[in-house]
Structure formats: structure tokens, C-alpha cells
Amino acid sequence: MSLSPPVDGRLGVAKTFKLYVGGAFPRSESGRSYPVSDAKGRLLAHAALASRKDVRDAVSAAAGAGKGWSGATAYNKGQVLYRVAEMLQARREGLVDDVVAAEGLTRKRASTQVDAAIDRWVWYAGWTDKISSVLGSVNPVAGPFVNWSAPEPTGVVGVLAPQGSSLLGLVDVLAPVLATGCTAVVVASQERPLPAVGLSEVLATSDVPGGVVNILTGATAELAPWLAAHAEVHGLDLAGAPAELAVELERTAADTVKRVLPRPATEADHTRVPGTARLRAWSEIKTVWHPVGR
Amino acid sequence: MTTTVPAPRTTGERGAPLADVGRDEASLRRFLHGLPGVDQVGLERRSATLATRSIKADSKMRAIDMAVSMIDLTTLEGADTPGKVRSLCAQAMRPDPEYPDVPAVAAVCVYPDLAGVAVERLAGSSVGVAAVATAFPSGRSSLAVKLADTALAVDAGASEIDMVIDRGAFLTGNYGLVYDEIVAVKQACGPAHLKVILETGELAGYDDVRRASWLALLAGADVIKTSTGKISPAATLPVVQLMLLAVRDWHRLTGEHRGVKAAGGIRSAKDAIKHLVAVNEVAGPDWLTPALFRFGASSLLNDLLRQRRTQLEGHYVGASYIGSA
Numbered sequence: 001m002s003l004s005p006p007v008d009g010r011l012g013v014a015k016t017f018k019l020y021v022g023g024a025f026p027r028s029e030s031g032r033s034y035p036v037s038d039a040k041g042r043l044l045a046h047a048a049l050a051s052r053k054d055v056r057d058a059v060s061a062a063a064g065a066g067k068g069w070s071g072a073t074a075y076n077k078g079q080v081l082y083r084v085a086e087m088l089q090a091r092r093e094g095l096v097d098d099v100v101a102a103e104g105l106t107r108k109r110a111s112t113q114v115d116a117a118i119d120r121w122v123w124y125a126g127w128t129d130k131i132s133s134v135l136g137s138v139n140p141v142a143g144p145f146v147n148w149s150a151p152e153p154t155g156v157v158g159v160l161a162p163q164g165s166s167l168l169g170l171v172d173v174l175a176p177v178l179a180t181g182c183t184a185v186v187v188a189s190q191e192r193p194l195p196a197v198g199l200s201e202v203l204a205t206s207d208v209p210g211g212v213v214n215i216l217t218g219a220t221a222e223l224a225p226w227l228a229a230h231a232e233v234h235g236l237d238l239a240g241a242p243a244e245l246a247v248e249l250e251r252t253a254a255d256t257v258k259r260v261l262p263r264p265a266t267e268a269d270h271t272r273v274p275g276t277a278r279l280r281a282w283s284e285i286k287t288v289w290h291p292v293g294r
Numbered sequence: 295m296t297t298t299v300p301a302p303r304t305t306g307e308r309g310a311p312l313a314d315v316g317r318d319e320a321s322l323r324r325f326l327h328g329l330p331g332v333d334q335v336g337l338e339r340r341s342a343t344l345a346t347r348s349i350k351a352d353s354k355m356r357a358i359d360m361a362v363s364m365i366d367l368t369t370l371e372g373a374d375t376p377g378k379v380r381s382l383c384a385q386a387m388r389p390d391p392e393y394p395d396v397p398a399v400a401a402v403c404v405y406p407d408l409a410g411v412a413v414e415r416l417a418g419s420s421v422g423v424a425a426v427a428t429a430f431p432s433g434r435s436s437l438a439v440k441l442a443d444t445a446l447a448v449d450a451g452a453s454e455i456d457m458v459i460d461r462g463a464f465l466t467g468n469y470g471l472v473y474d475e476i477v478a479v480k481q482a483c484g485p486a487h488l489k490v491i492l493e494t495g496e497l498a499g500y501d502d503v504r505r506a507s508w509l510a511l512l513a514g515a516d517v518i519k520t521s522t523g524k525i526s527p528a529a530t531l532p533v534v535q536l537m538l539l540a541v542r543d544w545h546r547l548t549g550e551h552r553g554v555k556a557a558g559g560i561r562s563a564k565d566a567i568k569h570l571v572a573v574n575e576v577a578g579p580d581w582l583t584p585a586l587f588r589f590g591a592s593s594l595l596n597d598l599l600r601q602r603r604t605q606l607e608g609h610y611v612g613a614s615y616i617g618s619a
Contacts, residue, residue, distance in 0.1 A: 056610050063613065231612040
């Protein structure tokens with residue numbers, strides 16, 4: 001994925017990557033792009049610099065895809081997510097290259113990150129048909145009712161991906177959104193967007209329906225306020241939010257009563273196997289009171 | 295741009311300089327085939343240019359309100375019920391209950407058997423009742439049936455009739471038959487406005503659209519309308535532009551204003567605003583009124599209301615925030 005150095009007198013193939021919206025790869029509506037450098041400051045490629053209108057388009061795509069994805073059976077969702085892990089595995093070497101270039105890790109440590117990301121994806125794929133058993137319940141009530149609670153997907157979730165861990169961190173916050181049946185609009189790490197672009201190419205060639213995941217690259221501080229204010233976004237993950245904007249984003253999100261996962265003080269250690277916190281965050285519990293008797 | 299037909303010698307009674315054209319099939323054919331051919335590349339390029347016009351802030355709000363006031367809010371489903379038509383009427387009179395300053399739409403468009411329900415609900419409001427007639431949408435029936443269909447709608451109190459032309463007859467070159475049918479239906483309409491649907495998606499190219507537009511205008515159509523909405527492609531910008539050219543030329547020749555209705559396929563506020571730009575640039579500002587330009591649409595209204603709220607509230611609004619009939 002990185003700008004290939006001249007080999008045997010060949011010119012390198014310069015790349016300008018695009019956004020991933022609604023299953024397609026459009027340029028930014030604004031026509032803008034920005035240079036992306038590797039950890040040592042050398043130019044890698046250009047990435048699309050998304051605008052607020054791209055946020056709007058991505059949210060429309062995510063909202064449109066919501067019905068199909070949330071309505072898919074848990075078994076089917078698990079299969080689809082597992083298929084993504086298969087495709088990640090098939091592209092492992094390329095993703096390792098991306099992570100090495102983006103994060104400046106040794107090849108060995110980058111490999112560990114990519115393997116962990118694939119394993120994380122498989123882990124969340126396994127959760128799809130277990131969420132309702134773990135988060136749902138049949139409740140004892142003092143009355144002639146059968147009373148039960150079941151989780152339902154929150155809806156469209158805006159994800160500000162972690163700024164540091166460009167692939168594992170992204171998978172760590174994105175996979176639970178999909179596992180619960182929500183659809184996602186992701187703003188990739190601003191300085192390290194290329195692994196996210198690689199992931200979007202994996203998603204486009206796996207069985208994830210178009211619009212279920214939408215990945216924008218660009219300035220997080222520019223896009224986040226529009227995502228936080230958009231009334232069709234039902235949840236907001238502030239994992240990669242700029243520190244100085246975090247509070248304001250939460251305040252904005254409150255205007256339309258979004259679920260918000262606050263920005264952690266320091267970036268989480270994504271290598272640790274997560275609990276069910278994110279699955280809980282993107283599930284709404286619906287409780288049904290059903291009268292008994294004839 | 296020059297007119298596409300020779301300059302008028304006289305003006306006065308309805309369509310005066312062209313009164314002779316509909317005399318018989320031969321003169322009709324001579325006139326329609328004498329119309330200049332359409333420059334497809336030029337037409338499509340002009341449409342593309344008009345579509346790039348950026349409309350911002352205040353102008354956008356005015357354009358949105360204007361587009362709302364031009365909508366024929368339409369339901370033409372086999373599953374239509376009196377209840378559905380009544381709720382559509384409620385939305386037509388007050389499109390966005392949270393913003394009472396949104397203008398009412400121009401009309402509600404229904405099948406003739408439900409026109410009575412709409413008339414009853416809309417009595418006393420500014421909203422008209424349009425009914426499709428003449429064996430909509432295919433137009434495949436006898437003239438007697440088409441006239442009875444029209445009478446059903448007119449008797450129920452519809453103020454506008456949307457008729458379809460016989461595309462089969464048009465495509466076989468039987469212009470006289472199409473002309474006579476429009477004249478007969480126009481007569482059956484009485485005081486009601488007649489909109490003639492050309493169903494441009496079933497015609498063979500832009501030249502046919504121009505001929506069908508002139509044929510309908512000659513036969514007395516008050517408004518020429520692109521499509522039934524049942525065929526794709528429906529209203530495209532180049533086709534609407536051609537029809538606007540026809541009514542503009544008609545006005546230059548006869549001094550009469552005839553209207554255009556773009557129906558089908560216009561779903562977003564952005565599309566609607568592109569059409570308004572074309573109306574202003576091609577036909578002229580005279581046509582920027584619900585009397586002379588209409589949108590036939592069902593889902594367009596919701597997108598306009600959404601964009602309107604986005605303008606007012608400063609952030610994007612979800613589709614689920616806008617109720618629809």
C-alpha cells in the first residue's frame with residue numbers, strides 16, 4: 001500500500017486513496033485530499049480529506065443499510081463477520097506493511113498487531129448469537145405478566161477511531177458496533193489512515209452489505225462536530241476524539257440524546273481482550289410486559 | 295436562443311397563429327416533423343451545466359419553500375385507501391406541523407375514485423385536487439372509457455385532470471388520434487385544468503419529446519407533464535428542459551402561458567432545486583409559480599422538509615424525525 005520505491009528503474013505508483021461510503025469508493029465531495037506520511041515523515045500516499053457533506057452522505061448510507069443489517073439473523077451476522085476475518089487473514093502481509101509504515105513498528109510487532117486484529121474480529125463474530133442470551137433476561141415481576149428484556153441495535157453509530165493504533169484500535173471499536181447489529185460511520189485516524197483504507201478494501205470484498213460500514217479519512221476535528229450533531233446518528237464513540245473537543249462533542253451529542261462512549265484519558269490498550277462493555281453500549285434493552293391468563 | 299417555430303403573425307384567441315395546424319392529420323404531421331431536431335449533446339451539456347449551479351443559504355430556503363408550494367403530493371398505488379388519502383391531505387395542507395410557516399403544497403394527486411375523498415378533506419384550503427384519468431397509467435382503452443374515467447374525476451370535484459396520451463398511437467405516427475383524444479378529454483374536463491402526460495420514458499428520444507410536447511400544446515393542454523411515475527426513466531433534467539423550451543416558444547408565439555409538470559424520479563431537494571434553476575434559465579422567471587410549474591412526487595416533500603429543518607436548526611436532521619402520510 002505504501003508508495004513503492006523505484007525498483008529496476010520503474011517509477012513508483014503514486015496513490016490517492018478514496019473514501020468508503022455505501023459500499024463504493026467515492027472521492028470527497030469537496031475534491032480535497034491530504035498527504036499522508038509514514039512514521040519517519042516520508043510521503044506515503046494521499047488520502048481523501050472528507051467534508052461535512054461526506055459525513056452527511058455516509059450517515060444516509062448507514063441509515064439506509066440499518067434495516068437490512070439489524071434484521072439479519074444473528075447466525076448470518078456471525079458468518080459475515082467471520083468472512084471479514086478470513087479476508088483480513090488473506091491480506092495479512094499487506095496490512096502488516098501498512099501498519100509498519102503508519103506506526104513505525106518493527107515488522108514483528110506489527111505482525112502481532114495485525115494478528116490480534118484478526119483474532120479480535122473473530123472474537124466479536126462469535127458474539128453475534130450470544131448477545132441476546134447474555135444481555136437479555138426473563139424478569140420476575142409481581143403481577144400476571146410474562147416480562148422479558150431483549151437487546152436491540154442502537155442504530156447508526158459514529159466512531160472516531162483511535163488516533164494511535166491504526167488497525168487493531170480501529171477493529172477494537174468497529175467490530176462491536178457491527179456485532180450488535182448497528183451500522184457505522186467511522187472517521188479513521190487522522191495521521192494514520194491507510195490501514196483503515198486497507199480495511200475498507202477488505203470490507204468491500206467480503207460479504208458486509210454496502211453502507212453497513214462507511215469509512216471517512218480526514219481531519220477528525222472538522223468532521224466530529226457534524227457527526228455529533230447529526231440527528232440520524234444514534235451513538236457516538238469518542239475513542240479518537242481530540243482532547244480539547246471531547247467535552248463539547250458530548251454536549252452536542254446530548255442535544256439529540258445519543259449514546260456516547262466518552263473519550264478515554266489515554267488511548268486504551270487494545271491488545272487486551274475486551275469485555276462486553278462495547279456490546280452493551282450499542283444495545284438498547286427493550287422490555288416487554290405480556291399479560292398471562294385467558 | 296431562438297424559438298423553434300416561425301414567428302407569429304397574429305395573436306388573440308387561444309393558440310391563434312397555430313390554429314390551422316390541428317386541422318387535419320397531414321398538416322399536423324407536417325408541423326411536427328418540421329420542428330427542428332434536438333441537439334442531444336448540447337441539450338445534455340446545458341442540463342449538466344445548470345445542475346452545477348450552487349444555491350446557498352437564503353436563496354436555498356426560498357427555493358425549498360417554492361418547491362414545496364409546487365408539489366403535487368401524489369399517491370397512485372393499488373393499495374390506496376380513503377384513510378391514506380385523508381392523511382395525505384392533512385400533510386398537504388400543513389406539510390411540517392412543527393413549522394407552520396411552511397407553505398401548503400399545490401395539489402394532492404390521486405386516482406379518480408378517491409378524488410371525492412380528497413375534495414371533501416381539502417375544501418376551503420388552497421390545495422387543489424388532481425386526479426389521474428384516461429386509463430392511467432397505460433392509456434390502453436377506448437375513448438369512451440377514457441372520457442367516462444375523466445367524468446368520474448370531474449364529477450367528484452377534481453380541479454385538475456392528469457391524462458395520459460396513447461403512446462402506441464403516437465409511436466405509430468397516428469398523431470391525429472392522439473390530438474383528437476386530448477381535445478375530447480379537454481372538453482370533458484370543463485373548468486378543470488388539463489395536464490397531459492407524455493410518458494417520455496416510452497417515447498423514442500428527444501425529437502419525439504419535442505413533437506409530443508407541441509402536439510399536446512396544440513390540442514389544448516394547460517400543462518404538459520413528463521411521466522406517470524410508473525416507468526423509468528421518468529423526469530430527467532434534459533427532458534424537462536425540452537418541455538420548458540416548448541412552453542416558452544408557445545408563449546412567444548401566442549402570448550399564452552402553459553405549464554410544465556416534472557413527475558417521477560425527483561426525490562431529493564437537490565434535484566428539485568436543479569429543476570427550479572432550469573425553469574428560471576430556460577423558460578424564465580414567469581414560470582416560477584405553482585400555476586405554471588409543478589413537481590409530481592411522493593417522497594420529495596419529506597426530503598425538502600428535512601433540508602429546510604437542516605437550514606434552520608444548523609445540523610443534519612434524520613428522516614425519522616419527519617412524519618409522512
